[in-house]
Amino acid sequence: MAVNSPLPVAADLKPVNGIEIGFAQAGIKKPNRKDLLVMKLAPGATVAGVFTKNRFCAAPVQVSKANLAAVADGGAPIVALVVNTGNANAGTGESGLANANQTCAALAALLGCGAQQILPFSTGVILEPLPVDRIVAGLPAAVANLTLDNWFNAAEAIMTTDTQPKAASRTVVIDGHSVTMTGISKGAGMIKPNMATMLGYLAFDAKVAQPVLDQLVRHAADHSFNCITIDGDTSTNDSFMLIATGAGSLEIADIDSPHYEALRDAVTDLARGLAQMIIRDGEGATKFITITIEQGGSVEECRKIAYSIAHSPLVKTAFFASDPNLGRILAAIGYAGVDDLDVTKLDMYLDDVWVAQSGGRNPDYQEADGQRVMQQSEITVRVTLGRGNASATVWTCDLSHEYVTINADYRS
Amino acid sequence: MAVNSPLPVAADLKPVNGIEIGFAQAGIKKPNRKDLLVMKLAPGATVAGVFTKNRFCAAPVQVSKANLAAVADGGAPIVALVVNTGNANAGTGESGLANANQTCAALAALLGCGAQQILPFSTGVILEPLPVDRIVAGLPAAVANLTLDNWFNAAEAIMTTDTQPKAASRTVVIDGHSVTMTGISKGAGMIKPNMATMLGYLAFDAKVAQPVLDQLVRHAADHSFNCITIDGDTSTNDSFMLIATGAGSLEIADIDSPHYEALRDAVTDLARGLAQMIIRDGEGATKFITITIEQGGSVEECRKIAYSIAHSPLVKTAFFASDPNLGRILAAIGYAGVDDLDVTKLDMYLDDVWVAQSGGRNPDYQEADGQRVMQQSEITVRVTLGRGNASATVWTCDLSHEYVTINADYRS
Numbered sequence: 001m002a003v004n005s006p007l008p009v010a011a012d013l014k015p016v017n018g019i020e021i022g023f024a025q026a027g028i029k030k031p032n033r034k035d036l037l038v039m040k041l042a043p044g045a046t047v048a049g050v051f052t053k054n055r056f057c058a059a060p061v062q063v064s065k066a067n068l069a070a071v072a073d074g075g076a077p078i079v080a081l082v083v084n085t086g087n088a089n090a091g092t093g094e095s096g097l098a099n100a101n102q103t104c105a106a107l108a109a110l111l112g113c114g115a116q117q118i119l120p121f122s123t124g125v126i127l128e129p130l131p132v133d134r135i136v137a138g139l140p141a142a143v144a145n146l147t148l149d150n151w152f153n154a155a156e157a158i159m160t161t162d163t164q165p166k167a168a169s170r171t172v173v174i175d176g177h178s179v180t181m182t183g184i185s186k187g188a189g190m191i192k193p194n195m196a197t198m199l200g201y202l203a204f205d206a207k208v209a210q211p212v213l214d215q216l217v218r219h220a221a222d223h224s225f226n227c228i229t230i231d232g233d234t235s236t237n238d239s240f241m242l243i244a245t246g247a248g249s250l251e252i253a254d255i256d257s258p259h260y261e262a263l264r265d266a267v268t269d270l271a272r273g274l275a276q277m278i279i280r281d282g283e284g285a286t287k288f289i290t291i292t293i294e295q296g297g298s299v300e301e302c303r304k305i306a307y308s309i310a311h312s313p314l315v316k317t318a319f320f321a322s323d324p325n326l327g328r329i330l331a332a333i334g335y336a337g338v339d340d341l342d343v344t345k346l347d348m349y350l351d352d353v354w355v356a357q358s359g360g361r362n363p364d365y366q367e368a369d370g371q372r373v374m375q376q377s378e379i380t381v382r383v384t385l386g387r388g389n390a391s392a393t394v395w396t397c398d399l400s401h402e403y404v405t406i407n408a409d410y411r412s
Numbered sequence: 413m414a415v416n417s418p419l420p421v422a423a424d425l426k427p428v429n430g431i432e433i434g435f436a437q438a439g440i441k442k443p444n445r446k447d448l449l450v451m452k453l454a455p456g457a458t459v460a461g462v463f464t465k466n467r468f469c470a471a472p473v474q475v476s477k478a479n480l481a482a483v484a485d486g487g488a489p490i491v492a493l494v495v496n497t498g499n500a501n502a503g504t505g506e507s508g509l510a511n512a513n514q515t516c517a518a519l520a521a522l523l524g525c526g527a528q529q530i531l532p533f534s535t536g537v538i539l540e541p542l543p544v545d546r547i548v549a550g551l552p553a554a555v556a557n558l559t560l561d562n563w564f565n566a567a568e569a570i571m572t573t574d575t576q577p578k579a580a581s582r583t584v585v586i587d588g589h590s591v592t593m594t595g596i597s598k599g600a601g602m603i604k605p606n607m608a609t610m611l612g613y614l615a616f617d618a619k620v621a622q623p624v625l626d627q628l629v630r631h632a633a634d635h636s637f638n639c640i641t642i643d644g645d646t647s648t649n650d651s652f653m654l655i656a657t658g659a660g661s662l663e664i665a666d667i668d669s670p671h672y673e674a675l676r677d678a679v680t681d682l683a684r685g686l687a688q689m690i691i692r693d694g695e696g697a698t699k700f701i702t703i704t705i706e707q708g709g710s711v712e713e714c715r716k717i718a719y720s721i722a723h724s725p726l727v728k729t730a731f732f733a734s735d736p737n738l739g740r741i742l743a744a745i746g747y748a749g750v751d752d753l754d755v756t757k758l759d760m761y762l763d764d765v766w767v768a769q770s771g772g773r774n775p776d777y778q779e780a781d782g783q784r785v786m787q788q789s790e791i792t793v794r795v796t797l798g799r800g801n802a803s804a805t806v807w808t809c810d811l812s813h814e815y816v817t818i819n820a821d822y823r824s
Binding site for chain 2: 234361408
């Protein structure tokens with residue numbers, strides 16, 4: 001049960017000209033579920049991505065990075081993306097790389113392009129061999145149902161422990177040019193993206209030059225998927241991909257284009273919504289928590305403190321219990337690693353309730369006020385540091401019995 | 413129920429000449445429980461401590477540090493330590509400091525010494541005012557029952573969410589001199605000590621010069637309380653105190669004494685046992701996990717990786733479930749922050765089972781073997797990095813439903 005996150009409506013997900021989607025039930029881990037996704041791009045599309053910084057980055061991540069680098073070096077453009085669930089193909093060594101490349105070759109043969117023009121992605125259990133034969137066997141069915149209209153199916157096809165598909169769509173008009181954008185994401189555990197979430201794909205129909213798209217994807221990730229955490233576990237497979245199909249009339253050739261900022265903000269806004277959907281559907285989540293740190297000396301120290309609060313099991317269980325045991329938040333701030341933090345300049349608020357003042361309990365703070373806010377399903381923790389003008393926001397969820405149940409049972 | 417950690421036997425806890433112990437039921441948070449402890453030292457005793465690095469360090473920690481510094485500056489020696497449970501006196505600002513000092517003054521009046529000669533300690537809920545009147549009212553009873561024989565009562569008096577008291581004792585003979593040492597510790601949650609655990613006290617009857625004791629306490633902490641974690645939450649009140657009563661015949665005047673290493677190793681060994689008792693009694697713990705990282709480029713990077721594994725909620729829930737979902741360990745290694753880690757040189761073992769080889773699954777690894785080890789109550793994860801000769805070990809426990817229950821209910 002996601003927190004205040006209604007199921008996306010298939011009819012609300014707008015097709016994006018220039019990208020066709022197909023899916024299949026390949027039986028990769030379990031039968032009778034969509035577990036294979038193909039996204040085919042029109043000629044002229046550009047693709048940019050950010051990937052996990054986990055040193056155990058998965059074989060498909062390594063292959064996708066190499067294939068994008070080949071494009072940057074003047075190679076043929078990307079033609080399609082392929083995603084499987086049920087197996088992460090991570091911690092799989094040389095045979096894992098061979099399996100990822102074999103997946104690309106099989107899809108390339110079906111689409112009449114080079115294997116290097118395919119970007120592969122996997123998500124699921126780590127340290128288990130990829131059943132590449134099932135993927136190869138499933139690809140023809142996925143290619144056979146390629147259509148512009150499959151975004152809802154795409155969102156379903158990339159789910160693992162997600163309780164619901166995650167997708168969003170919008171159309172913006174920039175200087176008279178209509179731009180349609182649709183994105184999907186997945187993830188519910190092993191979520192502390194370090195460049196992107198488990199998997200996110202966002203396509204729009206403007207034409208965007210590669211260097212601009214490279215910059216845009218980093219901006220969007222830094223303000224969306226890189227601001228969320230469920231359990232502090234950075235996945236081996238995190239990938240966030242931005243696709244500019246070029247099928248629409250808006251063209252952005254360089255970063256100084258007068259339309260760049262408008263497009264960037266619209267894309268970032270949609271990406272932020274997709275990222276927050278992951279938190280709302282976090283494993284066992286019952287609450288959606290926004291943590292904002294203000295008046296910091298740098299964005300980096302604000303993020304450090306925000307993540308320290310967001311990762312504390314004690315803070316997260318207090319939210320689950322609706323218990324205003326707010327000293328746990330102070331403790332998490334104190335061990336965040338900001339070594340010269342002067343706690344006597346620090347204030348803390350829970351929504352509109354002023355809890356801590358100058359590092360101690362606000363004399364006017366009443367437990368009943370804290371209790372009232374803690375019972376809500378959406379809560380903002382705001383901390384002011386009195387050190388400068390920087391700020392940062394991180395979104396997270398609580399830690400419940402259900403989280404333990406899900407992760408104790410995930411493979412069985 | 414602590415993991416393989418029998419209840420200490422009161423008769424096995426040896427009195428240490430030169431330190432008398434008294435306790436009381438002061439009703440600080442709840443009635444009818446021992447919640448106040450006084451330890452009175454004989455003239456000639458030396459005291460050294462390590463304290464939390466949490467920036468929100470509690471008022472009593474600030475006062476204890478200041479009072480130890482006064483001794484170092486030539487002030488009168490420490491006469492007694494006083495510990496209360498039920499309230500951490502942290503996040504309490506100026507009034508918290510006044511309350512800690514008032515506690516010292518009240519005990520000093522009873523013992524006929526200066527307030528600066530008292531070291532105060534508190535543990536319990538953060539951000540709530542210390543009920544100092546109840547502490548002051550309880551002190552006469554604690555002083556009245558001062559005796560050499562109260563170590564078991566002392567261990568009980570400092571418990572909070574601990575399910576059982578933690579204490580250990582031993583006598584070593586160093587070059588013909590008998591040294592008796594007894595220690596107690598407490599802690600079950602908010603445990604990732606950064607210099608020491610929530611509370612640990614270890615006394616012995618050798619005479620040790622202050623500079624030697626200062627060095628000894630850091631060594632002992634670094635090899636015991638600084639190698640454990642339950643939930644990654646560094647407390648505001650961590651303190652580990654070493655007391656050399658000087659009542660015995662062994663004297664160590666400087667660090668080059670031929671007997672220093674023998675004493676250091678005996679003290680460290682006892683401290684390690686006390687630290688491990690905290691993990692065995694970790695909130696909701698069902699398993700005791702040893703994580704050893706070998707062949708690292710530095711001890712620091714080994715510790716980083718060990719803590720990354722030890723803090724991963726996904727790894728901890730897999731241990732709880734006895735599920736050999738060991739790819740989660742690889743993911744935690746990968747995001748530990750060792751940026752130039754070459755995973756192709758990495759091997760991983762679960763007890764005697766060789767799981768990962770050169771960064772991928774060992775072809776001979778059988779799930780049944782991993783399953784067998786995961787069902788044990790004591791498990792060692794050993795990772796070899798192939799980068800150098802450094803190593804580090806960290807002890808932790810699993811993450812169970814009971815952890816969530818305890819921490820969702822702690823204050824109620």
